[in-house]
Amino acid sequence: MTNQIPKRINKFIEFTKSLEGYEKGEAQTFLNRLFHAFGHADCHEAGAIFEKRTKVGKKTKFEDLLLPGKVIVEMKSRGKELQSHILQAREYWNNSYGNEKTPFVVLCNFEQFWIFNWFMQDAPLDKVNTEDLETRWRALAFLAKYPIEPIFANNVEQVTKEAVEKLLQIYHSLLKREEDKNKVQKFILQLLVCLFAEDIGLFPIDGYFLELIQDCKKNHSTYDLFTALFRQMNSQERAKGGKFKDVRYFNGGIFKEINPLELNAYELNLLEKTAQFDWSKVEPAIFGNIFEYSMGSSEQHATGAHYTYEQDIMKIIRPTIIQPIIEQIKQAQTLEKLLKLREELGKIKVLDPACGSGNFLYVALRELKNLELEILSKIQKNFLSYHIQDVYSVVQMNQFYGIDINQFAVELAKVTLSFGKKIFNDLFLEYIKKHQLSFHFEDQTLPFDDLDNNIIANDALFCKWPSADFIIGNPPFLGGKYLRVERGDEYAEKIYASFPGSKGQPDYCVFWFQKAHNSSAKRIGLVGTNSIAQGVSRTASLEYITTNKGIIINAVATQVWSGTANVHVSIVNWVKRNPPASIYLDAKKVNHINSSLKAEADYSGAKKIPENLNKSFEGCQLAGKGFIISAKTANTWIKANQNNKNVLKAMIDGKALVSPSVELDWVIDFNEMSLEEASTYELPFEHVKTSVKPERMLNKEKRRKENWWLFGRTRPNMRKALKGLKSYFCLPKVAKYTCFRSIDISILPCEANMVIASDDFFILGILNSKLHLDWVLAQSSTLKSDTRYTNTTCFMTFPFPDNVKSPKKQKVRSLMTELENFRKKEAISRHCTITTFYNNFFHEPSSNLFQLHLKLDKVVCDCYGWKYSQAKSYNDEIFELNAEKTKGLK
Ligand SMILES: C[S@@+](CC[C@H](N)C(=O)[O-])C[C@H]1O[C@@H](n2cnc3c(N)ncnc32)[C@H](O)[C@@H]1O
Incomplete structure (x- = not known):
């Protein structure tokens, strides 16, 4: 069946040339032929529905095609630009539920297909020209009658997994040689910085690191060369000559400790291939997640490793951090107010008390930068004559704090955030140029900030948390019964003695909810196992919050979590005062959310009836x-x-x-x-x-x-x-x-x-x-x-x-x-x-x-x-x- 597809696709391409490309008149014919090329009789036979009625707010709109469980297709007339229609398609998708919230959304103007998966990433997975479909049809393979794995040119997940796999092979090879695990982990992180640095322009010339590897292959040893390179990256004094001339000061704590290691020929070959890979396409936030997860297994590849989708992280960051600031930006009408808001943005502190490899902090960093751009744009639009004096973004790395018990995750988080600094500064600059903002931005990426005092390795339940305005994250889940088994009696007892409401052994994560609620943070968003809305775990977490003046403002009662296999979670955002006018449960507006994460009247105050006891x-x-x-x-x-x-x-x-x-x-x-x-x-x-x-x-x-x-x-x-x-x-x-x-x-x-x-x-x-x-x-x-x-x-x-x-x-x-x-x-x-x-x-x-x-x-x-x-x-x-x-x- 598969080998029939290219032939049929050729016919389809020929056929499309005969169409004028009217959205209204020819879209259905075009789609019927496309589905035919993928092995169906037509759209109807495939189970697709044309003109699917959908509600966006109070209005009724029509999706051009819905194939339940698979794809929504939005057609535009031939050659019409697609960029400005993304928002509309996204609105349809956001408003859909169940089987109608499809993994894929396609925008098409007869000449091009833009393919999205918003569960996974914002950017298109691929953009394919109709005339190139003969070789690129696998990007639409999810349309095929019999399952065929799609292949996308810009699938961040695929690219990142490939990158992880390459580094993992070197990691496992070093471990096999019985090198010290901690030293190997540090070394791998240092290599990771070099690989990224090479592809995002932080080394003196393109291909600089690759050349060093090739030198090692010829007649040098990594023991000497890499050690010298890492030292130079950690030195404020530039080399005056030689191989490391013009290598800049990276700092960031990453090169503070250097443990020379000798790579053998096999590892050098692997590293050479790894350096030839385009690291600028790798997504740092999910890299850390997948890498950390895969390292734990003896497997040398990352296939099947889970990572947290950005879409899920945003379910915390949007209501807890972005929305209140957006409201303030909307309301600020004077220049003074806007300038003050910008200044305040630079003082905000964000804490993730179980930060892992830093994915939540990374997304928070990006979003605060975006909010600054929002303010700058509004200033530019409304106060034309005003020129912003300074040359830096007010959002700086020292505003982000993390705690994790796992030392390696902490090191990864620092690297992830450092790359975030470079990537988001570049995007910041691009935006300023594109929108011609009168702002002479010169923020330097290097040296990386020293985050040793911000991201720390410690037990978050028993250390002092830095004071923060916002607390975000997904603390570890561990059913109460397993806490003793996994962490031992002594640790369990210590927790139960320190936190109220521990009776009945609630889930481990509830203690983060309590500690976050008792902190000075104004707004908090955490993910918990969905048992936090049930029984003893609810009593120790959400009920603790609601009975201590907390107000749940945005929650998802239960959903599958992208980060961990088969875990159902609840996502809860709450405030201690000033709740917003609109409160949302499962993306629907409600009046009140109770501690069982239900919108109905709150019956959680019902008491135990004496005659029902002991029965x-x-x-x-x-x-x-x-x-x-x-x-x-x-x-x-x-x-x-x-x-x-x-x-x-x-x-x-x-x-x-x-x-x-x-x-x-x-x-x-x-x-x-x-x-x-x-x-x-x-x-x-x-x-x-x-x-x-x-x-x-x-x-x-x-x-x-x-x-x-x-x-x-x-x-x-x-x-x-x-x-x-x-x-x-x-x-x-x-x-x-x-x-x-x-x-x-x-x-x-x-x-x-x-x-x-x-x-x-x-x-x-x-x-x-x-x-x-x-x-x-x-x-x-x-x-x-x-x-x-x-x-x-x-x-x-x-x-x-x-x-x-x-x-x-x-x-x-x-x-x-x-x-x-x-x-x-x-x-x-x-x-x-x-x-x-x-x-x-x-x-x-x-x-x-x-x-x-x-x-x-x-x-x-x-x-x-x-x-x-x-x-x-x-x-x-x-x-x-x-x-x-x-x-x-x-
Ligand atoms: C569910 S992960 C979340 C990490 C990251 N945000 C993600 O999506 O992968 C929970 C994290 O909590 C950390 N952790 C477990 N117990 C901890 C403790 N007592 N104190 C601090 N961190 C802890 C684990 O090492 C892990 O990185």
Whole structure:
């Protein structure tokens, strides 16, 4: 199929010559033929939609073509310039959601294609002439019927990964020779500076560094030559003659420590090739990210390495830093005010307290420079006769601060920012020239600024932060349970003792939220794992902020994070005073954002109701897969000794709970037995000794290590509450549907499940009704697209109705029994999960499932004495009832 494409493309090129190129009349024909060239019958067959209606603000506009999940195409008449239409296309794209927010956007004027991916980079990935498509069609390969990897001429990601790979090969080769890792890292950074410097014009002549490498290949050694070069780059005194004459003073702390290294022939060849590569095309911000990530692996290439998309970084920098300053620029109408604003811009301090290789600071530097240009342009436009006296940009490197625990990341961040200085100064100058601003800009790139006191290696949780106006960044995510495992008991305890709200082990990142909020910064924007809007992590982060006068002004409730594989994050920007007039959640204007990152009324003030306490529990946490055995093994052991029955139980986990047809696993449950007592159950005990103990011995948590024969959490309170019941109610903690099921008391609920200690189907009916589900949605938060049920906020705050007459209760019980039997039977007979069954029928009004739920909802509503409406949420009523039941409680 692929080899057909060039032939068809040729025909397409020929065909386009016959078109006059009217946007209105010929665009669809042109696109149909283009899609045909890529193997489709036409656009329609490919699944594309012409004239896709879209909303931009209050206006309805039409995209010329949308291929959902792939591309938006915007056509212009033949030869029309495309630059001024980027904004319009971007607006369409910004306003689209889901599958309509396509990775690619194409602007085309019949003669040229400009291809964008705004998830990744601002600049076009490629600009291809229609007549060159025969050789360049791979730039549009995402249109192909069968998948073909596109190739773009200006794909910053591809170019940067190539550059990383080249340096990585040298790095790994040096490590293989058992050179000291720290020395090698320093040396590689120094090489990196030389490689960039060569291609952005910081060495005396073009090809200067390449020549040095070639000299080394001939008869010199890198040990001598590079050491001498690095020394010269660190010297304020210029060499008067010789090889290093005219090499300038770089400083920047990068060449302070020089560790001579001898490259062998293989490494020199690699370095020669690396120097021939065009480093000016590499993006410093993502280079650091990919390089740092790839170094950790033994792999010699960067394929698959993740980096943070600029688009994501801007979700912090735009609302937290840019927008308030833009507002001030808009409002400033006098020359004095504009000059003052510019002066203030030069005093702003920005801190990233988990800066990694400096990507957030790099983008912040660029944006502050852009804001200065915005002010200069306004001065020029409105006060023509005014001449700006000084020759420097007011935005300087010493305004940017970073902290990271990783020393190498800190060094990389300094290099990244130093390149930023050069690159943004060049762009600054270009802008001044293009717009003929009366400003004689002479900012010097060299020497680089010494950033040793700005970007420091330290533990941000336990060091003093420099005072800053803005705090930005994405602190590390580490689930509370893993903190002990990864960092040890001592460190975890130190954190819990130092920060409030640590109970329940919140995520590691929440402590950055607290420390940032307690700092002197006026505006803060941080990325956190999306658990910061849920449960204990929410209490220790967003709730801490909102109850301490913080106002969330712009947030993304949950999204996949570009920097790390498969991590779902929340992005939160907040202020301590003067919130802006408009507040945005998930790019939509809202009145208020609560600490669960929801726009609806804030129910986070709901209190725990006394009668609901000690009834909801998390299932047993095994902390050792070795506790699990098959049903067959369990039966064999029971046959061998009937006593084993006491410690062998069927177990239900999250998966089994939604799959009624699967056979349950069993577990060895010594509950709270002493070691001596447990050892009397010989077969199970020996199994735990060999299958669990070795793993537990490596556990950093003392309690787990010493009590290796017991579950990680045995849940004594739950067992007490379940005593005497015939069954209990159970729900996976994270699930698409909040579907409580009734489970026989002989079965042990494990880990992923939430347990309610009751066997009354009246309670089960209420838990499965719309009233509870709506409350759960408002109180819980989503993990990926599923709902996380947190008992403290969902169950303990939920008021059950009082004084319900027996016949009504009975009605709920019998409907719930019918529903439970029905969905279980259907899932078993279809060999599917209850989730799949719900996916297929829960939203179908005429299905039996829908009707049963409807009946149940009506009866439950009646038990509360409220009139039923399918469209209504009863959360306000539930909240009021909660307030009644908790009156006077703290
Ligand atoms: C998610 S990364 C963010 C870095 C960068 N902004 C990015 O996008 O890659 C988190 C950073 O926090 C750093 N870190 C982890 N624990 C830290 C601590 N206690 N103090 C300071 N930095 C820490 C890690 O080294 C890492 O560079």
